[in-house]
Amino acid sequence: MSLPRRARTTVVLSAFSAFTLCAATACGDGTQPAASGEAIESAPSELRLDGVCPDTVVLQTDWEPEAEHGPLYNLLGPGYRVDSDQKRVAGPLVIDGQDTGVEVEVRAGGAAIGYQSVASQMYVDESITLGTVTTDGAITAAADQPVTAVMALMRKSPIMLMWDPETHPDWETVADIGETDAKVVYVAGNSYASMLVADGLIQESQLDASYDGSPSRFVSDPGIAQQGFATAEPYIYEHEVGAWNKPVEYQLLADVGYTVYPQALSARTGALEELSPCLERLVPVLQRSAADFAADPGPTVDLISELVTEYNTGWVYSQETGAFAAEEMVNLGILANEADGSIGGFDMERVERIRQDFTPLITESGATVPDDLTADDLATNQFIDPTIGME
Incomplete structure (x- = not known):
């Protein structure tokens, strides 16, 4: 079955946290424009998206605002508008400080879409240009809601199993x-x-x-192992869970076989041909944004923190956690170049291995996977610029 989005600490009670969500006066309703008097320089012709892309490029994420989606939020230019009712933010789509000629709208997932899978939401709302879909989720959806990934938002999954090193000093691996x-x-x-x-x-x-995202079970029973995200829980448990306040140890599941491409930017498979002129220009812009975010995540992390406050859904995600996540994504090779030095591309042999390894597990869970599903159905490098990568 499809990989549901994380249950992370959605509401942390005062016994476990030293911070609050936001002051009531800071969490308004409706659409709030960001103040801006900046004039945005026009991008060069090769980076212009007007005329080939929709007037608004809609990017559907699978969860609340967080650093893993940093390359998407990084596209938002001055004068962006926050819709706290619909949990989305829109503004000029900017790269390298230059206006590409269209707008971008980044939408939250999770509660904002009724906890549906992103693939499902993309077929409910066809205004969505691209959505974040993990490879095993794409396999699950292939029969009825096929999607094809056009860019890897991350090179490997941040999902981990974590444990208390004091209780289990002999544990080093899963x-x-x-x-x-x-x-x-x-x-x-x-x-x-x-x-x-x-x-x-x-x-x-x-x-x-x-597991429901609360730290209470781990705090009261440190003998367990628990799922988490290497980009969040190590910081949260050491610095923000008041009843713990000490390190945890972990191993990434990507290192033991969970080799999926997490939250890969995907299009409805049947829309690929129509979207191709747009994607030929948009995907390299997204690659540049990922590389830019890796190099200088601070302003985007600040924006993500602002959106968490404005949306006011109960999602707990401090600015400090976002900064930690952005740094760890690079340190752990989660946000990284592929072997050829480019960012955002797919190792198609790896995609095929994922298809072979996870299709039996998904069918055993009761889902139907097409017999003729191929790696090329799940991902493509057609739009990737191999010259764009992290420095």
């Missing part, structure tokens, strides 16, 4: 967890749980699909 009877607490529906069992890393009896 495989060490599997040699015990400790519970592995995760969000129901994640395909990596079946993968860990199938690969013999975790015993089925250890799986506990009761």
Whole structure:
């Protein structure tokens, strides 16, 4: 089945947190324009999107504003407008400080779309240009809501299993967890749980699909292993969960077989041909934005923090967590170039291995996967500029 978006700490009670969501006076309703008197220089012709892309390029994310979506929010230029009712932000689509001639609208996922999968939402609302869909989610959706990834937003998944190093000083890897009877607490529906069992890393009896994003279980029972994100929980638990306030240890699941491309920017497969003239210019702009965000994430992290406050959904994501996430994405190779030195492209042999490895797990969960599904259905490098990469 599809990989549901994370359950992270959505509301952290005062016993576990040293910070609050936002002052009531700072969380207004409706659309709030950002003050700006800036004149935006026009981009050169090769970066102009007007005439080939929709007047508004709509990017649908799979969760609340967070640093993993930084390359998308990084596109927003001066004068952006925040719609706190619809949980979306729109403004001139800018790259290198230059106006590309169209607008971009970045929409929150999660509660804002009724916790639907992004692939499903893209077929409900065809105004969405691209959405963030993880590869196993694309396999799950292929029968009824096929999507094709056109750019990898991240090179590998930030999902991890974490543990208390004081309780388990002998644990160094996920495989060490599997040699015990400790519970592995995760969000129901994640395909990596079946993968860990199938690969013999975790015993089925250890799986506990009761994780709801709260730190309370981990704090009260440090003998467990728990899912998390290497871009968030290590900082949150050490600095923002008042009842813990110490480090955790972890291993990335990407290092033990969960090799999906997370939150890859994807189009409805049937719309690819029509969108191709746009994507030929838009995807390289998105690549540049990813490289720019990696080099200087600060202003975009500040914007993400502002949006969390304005949306006021109960999602807890401090500016400090966002700054930590942006740094760790680069440190851990989550936001990184592919082997050829470009950013955002796909290793198609890897996509094929993902298809082979995860299709049986997904069909065993009850989903129907087309027999003729190929790696080329799931992802394409057609629009990637191999000369654009992180320095």
